[in-house]
Amino acid sequence: MDVATIIGIFSSVSLLVISINMGVGLGAFVDLPSLLIVVGGTACATMINYPLRDCLNTFSILKNAFVTKTTAMADVITGFITFSAKARKEGLLSLENDISDVSDSFLQKGLQLTVDGLEPQAIVEILETEIAFQESRHRLGADIFQAMGAFAPAFGMLGTLIGLISMLQQMDDPAAIGPAMSVALVTTFYGAILANVVFVPISGKLRARSRSETMVKELIVQGILALCRGDNPRIIEQKLHAFIPPSARISAFRWRPGRAGAGQGARLRPLGHMAWGFPAPSRPVPCRKGTRPAVRPAACRFPRCSSWPIRCCDL
Numbered sequence: 001m002d003v004a005t006i007i008g009i010f011s012s013v014s015l016l017v018i019s020i021n022m023g024v025g026l027g028a029f030v031d032l033p034s035l036l037i038v039v040g041g042t043a044c045a046t047m048i049n050y051p052l053r054d055c056l057n058t059f060s061i062l063k064n065a066f067v068t069k070t071t072a073m074a075d076v077i078t079g080f081i082t083f084s085a086k087a088r089k090e091g092l093l094s095l096e097n098d099i100s101d102v103s104d105s106f107l108q109k110g111l112q113l114t115v116d117g118l119e120p121q122a123i124v125e126i127l128e129t130e131i132a133f134q135e136s137r138h139r140l141g142a143d144i145f146q147a148m149g150a151f152a153p154a155f156g157m158l159g160t161l162i163g164l165i166s167m168l169q170q171m172d173d174p175a176a177i178g179p180a181m182s183v184a185l186v187t188t189f190y191g192a193i194l195a196n197v198v199f200v201p202i203s204g205k206l207r208a209r210s211r212s213e214t215m216v217k218e219l220i221v222q223g224i225l226a227l228c229r230g231d232n233p234r235i236i237e238q239k240l241h242a243f244i245p246p247s248a249r250i251s252a253f254r255w256r257p258g259r260a261g262a263g264q265g266a267r268l269r270p271l272g273h274m275a276w277g278f279p280a281p282s283r284p285v286p287c288r289k290g291t292r293p294a295v296r297p298a299a300c301r302f303p304r305c306s307s308w309p310i311r312c313c314d315l
Contacts, residue, residue, distance in 0.1 A: 005065050005205060012197045034159050034187035038194060041155035042148055049147055054140060061141035065205045071104055071216050074248060077240045080223040081252050083111070084233040092117075092227070106130070106217050110224040120228040127221045131214060138210035142203045149199035156191020160184045219243045 020026055047055050079102070086094055096115045102108050106127070113123045163184025170176045219240055226236045234253055241249045 037159035038190040142206040145203035149195040152195040153191040156188040159187025
């Protein structure tokens with residue numbers, strides 16, 4: 001649920017209602033013929049401008065402005081780190097059992113193509129084609145609302161002209177000029193409200209959603225390409241961190257000391273919990289003396305760290 005969209009629309013309408021009630025009241029701004037001209041005219045012009053099938057999909061497109069499923073880039077990066085570690089240790093075919101546990105369909109498709117043994121260039125072409133057509137579909141939905149935002153004020157002006165013509169026909173009665181002029185301007189009011197509170201902002205929100213989703217998919221494409229090349233998990237993390245702001249770049253390779261065995265020194269363990277079924281990055285924890293953050297030694301003396309699928313020597 002996108003709270004910002006709901007709060008924005010509700011706040012705009014509330015402020016308008018409060019302002020109107022402080023003046024002449026809501027009754028002066030209610031006119032059914034004006035509403036029919038603006039709403040009906042905007043809907044008819046949209047159907048003329050776009051195919052009927054696209055117009056009927058407007059309601060499903062509108063839902064994306066209020067309810068959307070977002071994928072955190074940090075979780076995707078963490079998943080690729082674990083995939084890479086497992087692939088380097090057991091081979092790419094070992095990832096086949098993990099595909100069904102991934103919720104993102106685009107990532108599932110990329111992993112399946114990788115496991116099937118396609119060439120990296122062929123995989124990139126398939127995924128990039130899907131991204132391109134997804135952007136085209138999203139652009140169409142945003143364009144529909146942008147067009148409705150342009151049609152609504154135009155029909156508001158048209159309704160105002162109709163009201164002015166009716167008013168001029170009653171010039172012999174000066175008492176009727178004021179109310180007729182008021183009704184004529186209400187149509188412009190309806191058109192401006194629908195355009196600037198509903199249609200144009202929703203178009204902008206849909207474009208922002210599309211950019212965010214495309215960015216996640218581009219990150220997945222680069223991660224899949226790195227998996228095919230067999231890149232080191234640390235190298236993959238550095239490459240994919242370029243997609244997120246520096247403040248959100250928390251490395252998964254931060255270590256803290258564990259319990260030491262007799263005569264072995266301190267065993268090193270990674271921090272983090274499980275997210276997407278993979279170890280998630282966490283903030284560094286001070287060492288027991290509290291004098292400095294724990295760091296990994298230059299040479300690892302342990303072939304495998306506790307509860308971690310990556311050997312220290314592979315990092």
